[in-house]
Amino acid sequence: MGKRTDPVDDGWRAPDQKGPSVIDQIREHRGFIVPVAASCIIALVVLLSHRPYVHQLPSMPSPKASLSPALAFDSLTGDLVMFGGVGNDATTWTWRAGHWKLRRLKTVPSARFGGSSVWDPGTKQIVMFGGVSESTTMALTDLWAWTGNDWRELDKGRALPVPIISRLTYDSQSGLITLFLTRGHQAPIEVWVWSLNAWQLVNDVGPALTNYAVAFDPNSQAMLVTGPDATGKVQSWRFGDDEWKELQSAMPGFNGEIIVQDDSRGRVMGLAPRPAPQGVPVETQAWAWTGSAWLELGSNATLPKSIDLIQATSGQDRYGVLAVVMVHGTDNGEPGVNEVWAFTGTAWVRGS
Numbered sequence: 001m002g003k004r005t006d007p008v009d010d011g012w013r014a015p016d017q018k019g020p021s022v023i024d025q026i027r028e029h030r031g032f033i034v035p036v037a038a039s040c041i042i043a044l045v046v047l048l049s050h051r052p053y054v055h056q057l058p059s060m061p062s063p064k065a066s067l068s069p070a071l072a073f074d075s076l077t078g079d080l081v082m083f084g085g086v087g088n089d090a091t092t093w094t095w096r097a098g099h100w101k102l103r104r105l106k107t108v109p110s111a112r113f114g115g116s117s118v119w120d121p122g123t124k125q126i127v128m129f130g131g132v133s134e135s136t137t138m139a140l141t142d143l144w145a146w147t148g149n150d151w152r153e154l155d156k157g158r159a160l161p162v163p164i165i166s167r168l169t170y171d172s173q174s175g176l177i178t179l180f181l182t183r184g185h186q187a188p189i190e191v192w193v194w195s196l197n198a199w200q201l202v203n204d205v206g207p208a209l210t211n212y213a214v215a216f217d218p219n220s221q222a223m224l225v226t227g228p229d230a231t232g233k234v235q236s237w238r239f240g241d242d243e244w245k246e247l248q249s250a251m252p253g254f255n256g257e258i259i260v261q262d263d264s265r266g267r268v269m270g271l272a273p274r275p276a277p278q279g280v281p282v283e284t285q286a287w288a289w290t291g292s293a294w295l296e297l298g299s300n301a302t303l304p305k306s307i308d309l310i311q312a313t314s315g316q317d318r319y320g321v322l323a324v325v326m327v328h329g330t331d332n333g334e335p336g337v338n339e340v341w342a343f344t345g346t347a348w349v350r351g352s
Contacts, residue, residue, distance in 0.1 A: 062100040063093045063338045065326035071311040072117035072126045073322055077148045080322055080340060081126055082311075086113045089134065092151070095340050098352040107151045109144050111135065116168040117146075119316065120177055127177055127194075129168040130157070139163055143194070159199050160192065167214040173221045173240070180206075180214050180223075186230055191239060206244050207237055213259040215314075218266045219291035226256030226270065236294070252294040254287055260312045262288070264320030264345040270294060271312055271323070274302075281305040281328070286343070300347035310338065320345050 069085030080095040082088075090111040092103040115131030126146035133140055141157025163181035171178045177194040189206030192199045212227030222240025229235060236250040254272030262269045270287035286301035287294045303309060307325040315322040321343040340351035 061102050063088060063091070063102075065308070065310065065338055066113075067310065068113040068115075068131075069311055069324070070112075070115035070117040070128050070131065071313045071322075071324060072119050072128075072146075073313055073315045073319070074126055074146065074148060075119055075121070075316045075318070076124050078318070079148075080313075080315075080324075081117070081146055082324060083109065083117070083128060084112045084115055084131065084134075085310075086134075088113075092146075095351070098340075100338070105150050107153075109142070109151055109153075110140070112140055115140070116166065117313070118168050118170045118177065119314070120145075120170060122175055127154070127168065129179060130163070130166045139166075141166075154197070155194075155199070157199075161190070165211060167212065169214045169216060169223065171223065172216050172218070178223070180212070180225065182209075185210070189225070191242075202242050203239070203244070206239070207235065207246065209235065211257055213257050213270075215259045215261045215268045217268050217289065217291070218261070218263075219289075224259065224268050224289060226252055226259055228255065247292075250293050252287060253296060254285060254294075258309070258312055259289070260321055261314040262321050262343065262345070263314055263317050264343075267291075269321055269343070271303075271309055273309070284309045301343065303341065303348055307339070307341075315342060319343075319351075322351070323348075 063082065064087065066085030066088040069088060070083045073080050078096055082093045084090060090108045092105060094101050094103060111134040112131035113134060115128055117126050117128040120127050128144045128146065130140045130142065139162050141160045141162065142153060143155040143157060145152045145154050161181070161183050163183060164185070166179060166181040169178050179192040181190050181192065186208045188204060188208055190201065191203040191206065192201050209227040209229055212225055214223055214225050217224040220238060220240065222238050225237040225239060226234065234252055234256045236247040236252060238245045238247060252270055254270055256270065258271045259268050268289040270289065271284055273282045274285050276282040283305050284303035286297045288297055303325065306328050310324045310326055312321055312323040319342040323341050324338050325341055327337055327339050341348050342351050
């Protein structure tokens with residue numbers, strides 16, 4: 001057999017022998033490389049299109065769900081202002097036109113939950129009182145004003161007793177910021193007013209309720225107070241002209257722990273979860289105070305099971321009632337994101 005003289009590349013080379021260039025190798029193996037590259041591109045596209053839902057959320061910031069924040073509507077700026085709450089530390093969020101904004105401020109009240117806020121038409125600012133310190137779990141008695149761009153401390157509350165329950169509201173009849181507080185379990189409700197830059201006690205013989213809510217009632221031009229007593233019986237009381245009156249026939253069909261003035265209909269609304277077994281998602285019912293009795297509103301006034309009510313406040317004439325709710329249904333294990341819903345007088349609509 002004759003000796004072969006044609007070059008044969010059998011894959012073996014001497015150490016000093018140069019191999020083909022990268023370009024020559026790509027040309028030689030393009031039948032293999034091109035399909036592999038195409039497969040990699042397809043896999044990358046599929047991976048990007050199936051990213052976890054958390055990466056598909058809009059970049060617009062919004063507060064995570066929390067409990068017991070202070071909430072009030074600023075009629076001057078058109079902002080809904082929310083401060084603190086469990087897990088929200090000392091943060092201030094404002095909501096307007098469907099969007100939340102985290103405010104970066106020079107002056108910040110201490111972190112708290114259970115504080116209460118109200119719009120003061122006289123000074124045209126939001127006033128916030130007390131709550132419970134997140135760091136010490138001690139009750140707070142300080143008073144703050146929201147100027148529209150920052151917080152300003154009005155009073156440190158040294159003249160006030162330390163409460164276990166406190167509710168701040170605005171009395172449209174007297175034109176004064178009014179504070180309802182309870183010093184201890186089964187102690188009577190005390191009523192204080194903020195006048196001439198100081199707290200003044202006006203009544204200390206109110207009912208003994210384990211928890212309660214307060215709202216100004218336009219019908220009677222007095223304060224309406226609802227909540228359970230030590231036996232669990234939910235009561236309704238009226239406070240006006242520095243006197244208390246129990247409304248014997250006006251027991252609400254709900255727990256009485258959230259009531260709010262509804263300016264769109266000139267009444268007071270009550271909000272509470274519909275009774276259900278523990279752990280079962282529930283709807284939030286709405287009730288209306290007629291001036292003498294509580295009336296359950298229709299299905300249009302019921303918040304759906306997919307959201308939990310966190311806090312509600314009067315939206316003055318613009319919105320009626322505004323509610324901050326936690327929305328369920330995310331599939332990434334993250335806490336629900338807060339939305340704002342408005343009650344128009346007949347139905348709830350998502351704020352926009």
